[in-house]
Amino acid sequence: MLTGRLPHLAPVVVVVAGIDNPNPSTYIFFAQVNEKPPIVGIGIKRKRYTYDLIKKHHEFSVNFLGSNILSEVDKAGMMSGHMGNKQEKLAFHYDQGHTIKTPVIRESILAYEVKYMDEAAFPDHQWIYGEVTNIRASYDLKDNPQGLKPVLASFYSLTYHLPGALAGKWGFSR
Numbered sequence: 001m002l003t004g005r006l007p008h009l010a011p012v013v014v015v016v017a018g019i020d021n022p023n024p025s026t027y028i029f030f031a032q033v034n035e036k037p038p039i040v041g042i043g044i045k046r047k048r049y050t051y052d053l054i055k056k057h058h059e060f061s062v063n064f065l066g067s068n069i070l071s072e073v074d075k076a077g078m079m080s081g082h083m084g085n086k087q088e089k090l091a092f093h094y095d096q097g098h099t100i101k102t103p104v105i106r107e108s109i110l111a112y113e114v115k116y117m118d119e120a121a122f123p124d125h126q127w128i129y130g131e132v133t134n135i136r137a138s139y140d141l142k143d144n145p146q147g148l149k150p151v152l153a154s155f156y157s158l159t160y161h162l163p164g165a166l167a168g169k170w171g172f173s174r
């Protein structure tokens with residue numbers, strides 16, 4: 001059996017959980033797992049404060065930030081809400097969610113409001129699944145796919161990467 005961190009690139013998201021004191025944390029284990037309805041999953045260690053907050057409130061927001069604010073994304077992954085209020089140490093602002101009470105990050109280029117559905121236990125991560133009940137984007141995704149420039153990261157090299165140029169539309173080879 002292989003062990004360890006796989007080297008592929010994946011988008012980095014900031015998950016906000018908590019209603020009165022929203023707690024933003026950074027995650028690389030993120031995926032869409034169903035189309036209709038749109039369901040996403042995050043892989044989260046059970047000791048994270050975010051995990052406690054999601055279990056308590058049964059909702060969270062998933063925020064994609066651009067490289068202009070990468071240092072805050074990194075910071076959100078370096079400190080735990082278990083050690084005190086993270087919010088005041090980070091330069092994020094918050095907007096009210098439309099379908100959940102948990103806020104979304106104003107600076108995000110794309111944000112999903114998510115309602116908890118289920119979870120699955122793996123040896124070192126808990127996967128939390130939830131339905132996306134609202135999408136907030138700072139631009140028209142179809143007209144401006146170039147605008148979608150989230151930060152990518154590798155769990156293997158612990159590095160951040162920026163996507164390059166638009167390389168074509170799905171099916172362009174037909």
Ligand SMILES: Cc1cc2nc3c(=O)[nH]c(=O)nc-3n(C[C@H](O)[C@H](O)[C@H](O)COP(=O)(O)O)c2cc1C
Pocket residue numbers: 012023024025026027028029030043044045047048049050051073074076077078079080081082153
């Ligand atoms: C780029 C990056 C990606 C991360 N991805 C994950 C992840 O997928 N799952 C996880 O449990 N922790 C991940 N972490 C670690 C958490 O963000 C970190 O432990 C954070 O302090 C948790 O905060 P909390 O205890 O307030 O929830 C990541 C950290 C960074 C910097």
